[in-house]
Amino acid sequence: MPVVKADLGACQGYANCVVGAPDYFDLDDDGIVVLLKIDVPEADRQRVVEAARSCPVSALRVED
Amino acid sequence: MDTVTVIVGSSIGGVRTAQSLRLEGYEGRIVLVGEETELPYDKPPLSKSFLASTATEASICLLNQQQAQELGIELQLGHAATGVDITGNLLQLQGQEALHFDNLVVATGSSARSSPWGDRPGIHVLRTLDDGRSLRGNLAKGGQLAVIGAGFIGAEAAATARMLGLQVTIVDPLPIPMSRIFNSEVGQWFGDLHRSNGVTTIFGTGVEAIDGEQGSFTLRLTNGQNLEAATVLVGIGAVPNDTWLESSGLLVDNGLVLDEYCRTVDAPHIYGVGDVARWRHQKHGEDIRIEHWTNAVEQAACVAYNITHPENPRAYTPVEYVWSDQHDWKIQVVGRVGGNAEQDIIGDPEVNGRFAALYTVDGTNLSGAAIVNWPKALLACRRGMGTGITVQELREKLEPMLDPQPLQAS
Numbered sequence: 001m002p003v004v005k006a007d008l009g010a011c012q013g014y015a016n017c018v019v020g021a022p023d024y025f026d027l028d029d030d031g032i033v034v035l036l037k038i039d040v041p042e043a044d045r046q047r048v049v050e051a052a053r054s055c056p057v058s059a060l061r062v063e064d
Numbered sequence: 065m066d067t068v069t070v071i072v073g074s075s076i077g078g079v080r081t082a083q084s085l086r087l088e089g090y091e092g093r094i095v096l097v098g099e100e101t102e103l104p105y106d107k108p109p110l111s112k113s114f115l116a117s118t119a120t121e122a123s124i125c126l127l128n129q130q131q132a133q134e135l136g137i138e139l140q141l142g143h144a145a146t147g148v149d150i151t152g153n154l155l156q157l158q159g160q161e162a163l164h165f166d167n168l169v170v171a172t173g174s175s176a177r178s179s180p181w182g183d184r185p186g187i188h189v190l191r192t193l194d195d196g197r198s199l200r201g202n203l204a205k206g207g208q209l210a211v212i213g214a215g216f217i218g219a220e221a222a223a224t225a226r227m228l229g230l231q232v233t234i235v236d237p238l239p240i241p242m243s244r245i246f247n248s249e250v251g252q253w254f255g256d257l258h259r260s261n262g263v264t265t266i267f268g269t270g271v272e273a274i275d276g277e278q279g280s281f282t283l284r285l286t287n288g289q290n291l292e293a294a295t296v297l298v299g300i301g302a303v304p305n306d307t308w309l310e311s312s313g314l315l316v317d318n319g320l321v322l323d324e325y326c327r328t329v330d331a332p333h334i335y336g337v338g339d340v341a342r343w344r345h346q347k348h349g350e351d352i353r354i355e356h357w358t359n360a361v362e363q364a365a366c367v368a369y370n371i372t373h374p375e376n377p378r379a380y381t382p383v384e385y386v387w388s389d390q391h392d393w394k395i396q397v398v399g400r401v402g403g404n405a406e407q408d409i410i411g412d413p414e415v416n417g418r419f420a421a422l423y424t425v426d427g428t429n430l431s432g433a434a435i436v437n438w439p440k441a442l443l444a445c446r447r448g449m450g451t452g453i454t455v456q457e458l459r460e461k462l463e464p465m466l467d468p469q470p471l472q473a474s
Contacts (some may be wrong), residue, residue, distance in 0.1 A: 013394070014387055015437040016358055019446050031394075046087055053083065055363050056108060056387070059147025 002040040002064050004048060006033050010059035017060055020051025025060075033059065066096045067092035069371060070155050070163050072145045073171030073244070073305075074098025076106060079116025082137045082167050094137045095163060096275035097155070100170075101142040103128055103195050104372075108357055110196040110221040112389055116227060123192065145172065148312040149333045153236065167333050167371050171364075172399050174302035174355055181212075181271060186278025187296045190217055199297060202278070203228060205292025209467045210283055212271055214241035215389045219254070220474040222263050223390040231233065233291060236282065239268035242375045244352055246402050250421050253413050255391075261391040289456035302355055318342060319353040325377040326367050335367045335435030347381045354381030383449040384432075392437075399423070399432030399443045408455050411438070411466050422455045422463060430455055440465055452457070 013031025026034040040048045052060035071078045106128040113119035147156040154162040161453040176189035186198045208224045212219045214236040242251035270286040283291040288443045304319040319342035328334045338360035342353040362382050370377040388395040401423045411419035418438040425431040433445040
């Protein structure tokens with residue numbers, strides 16, 4: 001199953017991912033992304049990839 | 065025979081449209097045409113990390129040849145589009161055979177408004193990678209930097225140059241430049257931010273002329289002062305790249321005019337994305353054009369969806385979002401701010417190091433917010449703008465986060 005990966009050092013807290021897929025992404029108090037789920041079932045793949053791609057600093061990837 | 069989608073414009077809007085089309089399962093040909101010869105690159109770093117040399121050309125690349133090949137995206141770089149034949153479905157290119165399309169996506173972006181004070185060496189604008197290289201090269205020589213225009217690009221570049229150790233002056237004709245976006249109280253804080261970081265600000269003053277040459281310019285200001293500078297950056301806004309469409313018969317009016325599905329009215333197989341697109345925002349009930357990164361990305365996803373679902377298109381009704389990094393402030397703006405909206409400020413940059421300015425047009429419901437250094441407030445505002453929230457509800461939610469209540473003695 002595809003998995004979502006975050007580069008916590010790159011994250012700048014823009015929150016585009018949280019708006020795109022709130023069931024997968026959140027921000028902590030410092031504004032760093034928190035992954036709520038790692039595994040991405042096929043049914044979610046498209047919207048999670050779109051949410052990852054909306055990151056302005058490319059801190060998120062969905063890997064097969 | 066395969067259908068062909070031609071995308072004109074190889075910046076973020078064009079690249080994301082191509083990628084989103086594949087994600088939507090589009091199986092036709094995708095041709096991405098760009099005027100610049102560069103591989104597609106990301107623009108926000110040009111005034112920040114790229115200018116500071118902490119990002120490289122490779123790190124800001126949006127789509128390399130290998131990625132393009134894997135996705136079946138045909139890159140045609142170095143070709144300027146000169147017109148569209150909307151009945152023959154042809155995209156005309158300079159010095160190049162016209163390209164046939166079934167769907168066309170116009171994503172030609174905008175250009176920096178050029179300097180009215182001449183554009184000789186040492187007088188820069190900052191929009192393209194080449195602009196970035198050239199400004200970076202000149203900043204490395206040291207000397208005073210004069211920035212004309214205190215908008216996001218100018219203010220970000222000023223902050224970066226200051227971080228690099230340069231003497232920096234920002235000149236802007238408005239007394240409180242950020243009051244273009246925010247009201248004057250918040251606008252004032254932005255001026256304070258730059259001054260406290262060692263930037264000289266000359267606000268409420270215009271530039272009459274720039275004399276001299278690279279390395280020793282003299283800016284003659286409208287207040288009679290002269291300002292010496294080795295390098296000048298002109299950041300006075302952007303204009304949509306739409307003049308090449310004027311002969312096409314498509315409606316162009318400060319951008320390519322589109323319906324709520326981001327299709328041109330006369331040719332529904334022609335779409336627009338990003339800075340060049342003026343579309344009908346159903347929730348606002350007006351035609352708007354937005355020059356921000358997140359809009360280009362979201363609009364690209366919507367257009368890719370509409371190309372692949374022509375029988376059931378989705379109206380594009382985003383909540384606006386833009387960010388700017390200046391000195392140690394992360395500035396994030398959601399929805400619509402300033403103008404006639406009432407403002408409610410939570411926090412204070414001096415006391416808390418963070419604040420949220422909440423805006424309401426109807427006196428009750430949140431219509432926009434400007435947030436500095438406060439991720440949780442940003443999230444609450446972005447979520448609230450989506451679902452609907454009152455300013456009062458937000459205040460009740462955010463205020464305790466700002467000033468934790470002392471523990472009750474039991």
